[in-house]
Amino acid sequence: MPDIIICPSCGENNLPDQEFCQYCQTRLQPLTGPLKGADAPIKPGQVPTKKNTAELEPILPQWLRDARDLARKDDQQAAQENLQQPAQSQPASSAKDLLAGLQSQAGDVKESDLPDWLASITGVISKSTKSQTESSDFRWVELGDKNDFAKDESAELSSDEPQPDEKDEVRDWFRNLGSSEQTQQPEQPESIENSFSGSSASDTPDLLRTIGGQEETANSADSADYSETGLGEPPTGIISESLKSTESATSANELPDWLSSDATIPPSTAVEDEPTAMEDVPFDDIEDESEAAALQSPSYTIFEEKSLEPAQEEHPLGWLDTFQPVSAHQPETPIEQADFTPLDFTEDSQVSDNLDELFIDIPDGLSSASEVPRSSIPTADTDSEVIAPDDLPSWVEAMRPVDHGISQLSSQTLESGGALAGLAGVLPAAAGFAPMSKPNAYSIKSQASEEQQAQAALLEQMLTAETAPVPMASFSVLRTSRRLRWFLTFTIFIMIAIPLFLRTQMFSLPVGIPLAVNGALQVAQSIPEDAPVLVAFDYEPARVGEMEAAAAPMFDQMILLRHPHLTFISTNETGAILVERFISGPLAVHNYQSGIQYLNLGYLPGGQIGIRAFAQNPQITAPFDMSFSAAWDSAPLEGVNSLSQFAALIVVTDNADAARTWIEQTESARGGIPFVVISSAQAAPMIQPYYESQQISGLVSGLYGGALFEQYNAGRPGTARSYWDAFSLGMLLAMALVLGGGLWNFSLGLRDRAAAWEAQ
Amino acid sequence: MRVLTAVIAIAAGVLIAGGYFFPALTDVQTLLLNWAIILAGFATLVGIFNLIAVHTGKIRRGEKGSVYSALLFIALVATLFFGMILRPDHSTMKIVMNGIIIPTEAALMGMLTISLLYAAIRLLRRRADMMGIIFLVTAALLMLGSATLPFGNIPLIGTLLSPWVTQILALGGARGILIGVALGTLTAGLRVLFGADRPYGGT
Amino acid sequence: MVISLDLITSVISFLFTLLILSYLIGDNPLFRIAVYIFVGVSSGYVAAVAWWQVIMPRLIYPLVYGSVLERSFIAIPLLGALLILMKIFPRWAGLARIAMAFLVGAGAAVIIAGALIGTLIPQISATINAFDVNSASVRNISVVEVIFNGAFILAGTVFTLIYFHFGASPKADGSMRRLGLIETSAWVGRIFIGITLGTIFAGVFAAALTALIERISALINFFGNF
Structure with missing residues (x-):
């Protein structure tokens, strides 16, 4: 239908001149310019094609180009600083952070053909002292080759971070994000916090903590969806996988400060990414930390059982051990793998069935991790209130490809809010994932005109007349009167047989x-x-x-x-x-x-x-x-x-x-x-x-x-004459019986009806 | 197949209908009608074969009443056998007609006398409305008018009222019914010729 | 002793009449035996008739003894007959539609023309001509009687036709009713239909009574022959 645009996210109709969906704020109009077409979704199993985005560099603002230059200069220094970072502080390539992927890519910088400025992006970040309020709400953006993507993203972000004092849009945006998350974070259960305070809490990157807090907020609103779909499991499982895989490519020291800062953010762990586990298990029943950890890391179990073990063998990265199941952090309370599994959602067939699909749906940056160490996969977060589309800077908006071919993405998750609104397949999500935005308000008031309502009333009236039960005249069930039948048989036979037997011709023709x-x-x-x-x-x-x-x-x-x-x-x-x-x-x-x-x-x-x-x-x-x-x-x-x-x-x-x-x-x-x-x-x-x-x-x-x-047959006797007496007698008898019997039954019928009416 | 059957039905219908109004199509009409006669004869045979199949199936499955089905099958096969050999107009085959078919049918028809009389007597017990009363009074009147007395027709009724009802009043209703039937027939036939109705299974 | 065919026929006829009339005292096996045998005999007889009076003279004989032109003309109904025979086999029963379509098309054309030429036009004309005063002298009745009878015939015809008009429109209370004039005319039409059906009933009864008389007469004659 050319006159309306159906929102790929919420399915609502929008006017053709609207750029964003009036219901979910999803971008409706395709992007133009060099990035046009970059939003084409990548199908599962498709090898990402390399896209040359270097041509975009001339359009970068001056401050960004300066940032790139600065990044090149500080490349070496940044690498050294990153190497000095403790492994525990390595951010777990936050499931929500767009930049998390950059870290994973950073490990490949030297091995790949990435330009220097991109390779040094993590170094720049590590040098910067970003506050936790600048934690990003970015998620993976599916754009072409992972290197291209990293190139674009890091180019812009890195240019921002060396200038922490600069009051640009990006910084404001990041600051707002962080503050909003802080204000929205609910209080975590004490027991959980305590259980991880010794190890996980301190080791978990702030981004993950943020995610946990955010997830917790979201799950408090709609935890049932998560528990049913097992949404909480795969992302964290993938996170752990990605964390493990990232270890092979990135050293623990590469984590930037702004990513690893944990001073102000409430302690959070990867467990907090698993609200389902937390909700499904009564906290009172958790007697010790190990048990709590076991309960809180079922997705690890899934992951390790099903797909991660080979990856671990291939990429035994040390620094990611901190994100291994709790047992890795608390060797004094080892937990057997088999002990992890009794939770319902770990057995969720939907999750297990879709596990492979989840990996297939990993964005291009992550899909290539099947060949190289896997990067982190952000957890699903659709809190659209955090970032409204209107608040996005123009360059970020320009990065947001809007998908036209939603029909091709039927199997992928489509982001309906936030910065990634309109992107599909960015975040791995289990089937059945539903956006947690507020339900749209629809008017239930009929918008029919008076004429239409009059016609509807007429139609209803007609239907009522047609379907209204018509009371049937009740009458008693007449039983066959055998006596009457025999009487009739006997009478008729006698009246017919006598004249035939006697061959009488009494009745005149x-x-x-x-x-x-x-x-x-x-x-x-x-x-x-x-x-x-x-x-x-x-x-x-x-x-x-x-x-x-x-x-x-x-x-x-x-x-x-x-x-x-x-x-x-x-x-x-x-x-x-x-x-x-x-x-x-x-x-x-x-x-x-x-x-x-x-x-x-x-x-x-x-x-x-x-x-x-x-x-x-x-x-x-x-x-x-x-x-x-x-x-x-x-x-x-x-x-x-x-x-x-x-x-x-x-x-x-x-x-x-x-x-x-x-x-x-x-x-x-x-x-x-x-x-x-x-x-x-x-x-x-x-x-x-x-x-x-x-x-x-x-x-x-x-x-x-x-x-x-x-009678006109010359007096010749015929069949009619021989039958006529019997016929006449029969007809007279029949007439008498019909009239007499009819009157009698008519009176009986009136009596029955009168009795029936009185009974009623 | 659906198109083919519709085309055949419409073409045959148009050609035959044209034979009524255009003398040039008379021969075509005769040819097509004679073809249809042969097909109708074959349809009769198919119907009888279906009867055989139903009852042999009952016999084979030993269903309730299969003995009667066996009797039917034996009677059918025997009659068909002798009919094929002797021809239907053979004197032996007249035994079948005069000894079984006519007496049985006539006796069944005779029993209808009792049933009709019984129904007429009980009619007003169940339906005492204007239609029922008119129906019954008319029937009784004509029964009376059909009979005679030893000295002749029943006065007034047999000589005047009954003929007037039969030839005037009933004639008007019968004519209305006939015209209605003809209109319905016309409509049904036209629907077939236009392909709107395909009772031959083409829908 | 030679038993004549008439005697055999009489005995069988007597037996079957009694078996059928036994139904008057209730359904019984003898009645069922008679009915099933009757159906079998009738079907066999009809099949023999169809073979000797349809298939043989109209299909086989021209096919064997006919000229080339006759054979070629008979090929099409032969094919149609084979198609109809396919009804016997459920797998190929669909092929019979072709022949059935031809039969239905032919029948439709025949009934259309027949209804139009044979009933509609003549009956409508006759309803009009019922007022023809010239027919008074032919029928040896008065003109008044002609008009009087013609009016009743016209009224019966029209009102009966109106009775079968079931078009209705919704009323204010939601009920569906015919127009007042049509409703009234239909009510009158019911009277004529009741009279006509009563006449038919009397005729059916007379026919049935005659059949019963014939059967009882046959039973009496059977005993009278001995």
């Missing part, structure tokens, strides 16, 4: 022929002699009794009067054999012969598709009859090539859909030929509209229609 039946009668009487008639047999075997009773009178009369040639076809699989049954049953008296007076084209599959195909071109669609003979050469179909050449179309069906299909699909193909439907009584109501619309010429439905038709 219906009188008054309806128009629809009359139309069918007219068709049966008006077709030409020996004319071809197409008959579609589309009913189920279940209704064979009704359909034969309804259809037989019409066919009987038609055959009797006009001797038509019947061609049968069926869209029902069983229709073809029902045709044979019909011919050999009710119409047997006419002795119609297959292939002569009638033809059975058989089954026409496909439903509507088949009917349409047949209506469109019957010769192609149904070329054979049931006996697999060529149908259209036979006598019943002589001279017929299309549907419209039939004299009439009769559909015998028990299904309203079948009748509708025949009506619809033959509408355009049948022309003006008469079309009669003989249907079951159940299908008649839905076929009646087609008769009313004059799409069909006649309609005979059910036994009632058959009984009507039979």
Whole structure:
């Protein structure tokens, strides 16, 4: 989205013209100038590329260039002074101090190709008498090659330190940092201080003490995060590693005074870098110093167990022994390695799993330590209040590369505050590390307009109406009345069986022929002699009794009067054999012969598709009859090539859909030929509209229609007559039962509802 | 595959629909429809094969009611065997139709009489609203109008009221339903032709 | 002694009728036996019909005895038939979609044209023509009766259609209701639908009763033959 910039640190949206994030003060705009692009993150395992930053030297201020010159002059002297420094005073390449790396690099100065001014930077520092208030809050900056980085940093810093009296920005800044740390440092537990007062406290560099104090402050706010993520362990472990490794490259005397000063800073130890250990273990349970030390140095245990032992063997540096586990400092209370481990966070799988990753994520200056002695890794500190971005001097800001490719840094820790805000992968941190800045305040007030709120209310109202439970009318569960069922069965069977058994003909056939039946009668009487008639047999075997009773009178009369040639076809699989049954049953008296007076084209599959195909071109669609003979050469179909050449179309069906299909699909193909439907009584109501619309010429439905038709059949007795008494009795009985039983159940239902309402 | 099936369905539909309105496409329509007839016949066979597979599976697994499935399978195979040999119109096959299929179906249909009557009697016990009352009164009226007495039709009801209800009142409702069904059919068919609905599994 | 096919048919028919009607006293194994046998016999019969009246005359016969043109035309449905047969095999069932798509497309076209030509236009025209006073003389009824009947038919048609209109709009109280006019028309439409369904019910009952009469008559005739 081009209109906003997403902060790489906190993920908040910012306006495109903002240089810093309005939420976390992270730099948003990339740097320009020679350092542009230097902020590209280094991926794990990537070999740092050397960047030539010498071109920046001309832009250095005069005072810085003077400092460089002075540094060159004092190079030798500084080296000597550093050699005289006690090993214990060697700063543990503070985990927080940007300059700590310079020390580690200083050891390589003579071995590498660094310029003299950079090589002598530590000497200059050692000469200077910086107060502890000038302890830096710098951390590692990941910029190109370690030598380049050291070159840039040391060039500027060293130029500052030989001029302690100069009131420049750097000094003010450092002074403020120190004072702020002092004021923010909480009181350390007495027992801890005492436990390390003899050895660690005095030996620990002030920077580390500062870190400890700061860490303690931070952890008091969010110690749970540390304990969960084990954040306190790896940095210190790495510190110890770096301390050990630094020993191989730097002599103990190289520690500058300002780094080693411990006069005013409260005693602190590397243990203070491990707030988790301190918080997890009740202080009251710590009985002696050795135990406390063991508890406070679990990360050492991790480190030694997992990765540092080989490094120790390769780089047995003496001066770093002071930063070895407490046992090294207190030989009178040796602690076994196995005794260090019972703390929870030492077993933290997250830490152990990410241990390798931590080393991979070491900044370039440190990543090269895998080849050379490792330098110190600063502990994570995100106290952004200490250094606000606005307070930074311009040259420091210029050193802060702002990362654009945050997506590439998903696995790296991104600094969200302080001087390193915007840098990624600078500080090794365990996964899950979260910045400890104050949570941003977000307004929870809805910013929707009135119109939007009105629409939302309407939507909510609609949803409420949709989801509101609709009370259902409660009714008692009706159980099946077996007694009623048996009563009905017995009554119906008796009422039907008696007239059938007695063959009575008491009930008169219906009188008054309806128009629809009359139309069918007219068709049966008006077709030409020996004319071809197409008959579609589309009913189920279940209704064979009704359909034969309804259809037989019409066919009987038609055959009797006009001797038509019947061609049968069926869209029902069983229709073809029902045709044979019909011919050999009710119409047997006419002795119609297959292939002569009638033809059975058989089954026409496909439903509507088949009917349409047949209506469109019957010769192609149904070329054979049931006996697999060529149908259209036979006598019943002589001279017929299309549907419209039939004299009439009769559909015998028990299904309203079948009748509708025949009506619809033959509408355009049948022309003006008469079309009669003989249907079951159940299908008649839905076929009646087609008769009313004059799409069909006649309609005979059910036994009632058959009984009507039979009366015009020259008095010939038929099936309808034999069934009629039973049918009439059955219908009358059914009507009586429906009305009587319906009224009775209606009253019962009212009673049940009244009872239910009263109960409610 | 989805595109292919949609293209086939739409193309076939358009060509066949065109045959109704453009005489030039009549032959194409006939050809395509006859192809569809063959496919429909095969679909019937596939359905029966599925029935066989289901019941043989039940028999193989020995599920509850597998005896009935065995009976079904035996009856099916035997009928199919004789039907393939003798043809369905053979007189022996008429025994199957007149002895088993017709009596069974007709008896099942006959039993529906009791069930319908039972349901009609109990209807108002559960649903005593206007719709139920109109439904039941109309049914009773037409039952009465369908029957006759020994001396002829039931006066007024059988000669006047029942035909008027059937041919006028019920006709209006039936026509409304038919038009509604036709509109629904039209919509459903157009959705298929436009590819919006793909009931053949193309969605 | 020669047993006629009619006698065999009558006996089997009698037995199956009794087995099915035994359901009236409750579900029982005899009823289930009859039903399962019926389903098996029906399926086998349908399969035989499909083979002899569809596959053989429409596919195999042209393929064997047809001309080159007929064979080439039959190749496509043959391929489609094979694709449909793939439904039997779950792994290849997807191929059947091609043939099913063709069937569905063809069916859609047929029902569209049929509904339009065969039902929609004619039925709407018939509803209008119900007021044709010229039909009075044909039907031998008065003009008033024509208009009276036509009004009922028109009202039944329109109100029934309106009943199936379920479009609704939200009310002030949040409920979803149809417009007042439509609601009233739908209420009238329910009356017509109730009448129509009552008519259909009476027809179904008449059909079922006829079937029962036919079966009982068959049972009586079976005994009467002896």
